Amino acid sequence: MAKIRVKNLLLRTYIGFNPEELVNKQDVLINVEIEAAISPQSLASDEPDGIYNYKLITKRIIAHVQEGHFKLLEVLTANLLDMIMEDERVSYAKVEVDKPHALRFAESVSYEMEARR
DSSP states (O other): OEEEEEEEEEEEEEEOSSHHHHHSOEEEEEEEEEEEOOOHHHHHHTOSTTSOOHHHHHHHHHHHHHHOEESOHHHHHHHHHHHHHTSTTEEEEEEEEEEETSSTTSSEEEEEEEEEO
16 A cells, blocks of 8 residues: 655636635636555566656646636535546545635635545
């Protein structure tokens, strides 16, 4: 079992339901942790065949976030978690999405969800 982390993926999307949030993109900061099986053959061969490809899931996350419109941070987080869990090799995933400056006196607000198979 391998643990993969994508740290501090900074993207821009439409997030929120206030009038200005519906028309202006905002930053979101995404952290992902994924546990996935890696075959001994993949480790022995040093070839990417049969491994969990973190580059592909990261590209899917980027496209989903940048092309989407989300009213709730919770929905965005759940969408990303569901996307990751589609791959049967994933036994556990955790997604945290931060919305910087969402509150006046806070650096950010974050929402975190996890799933286990």
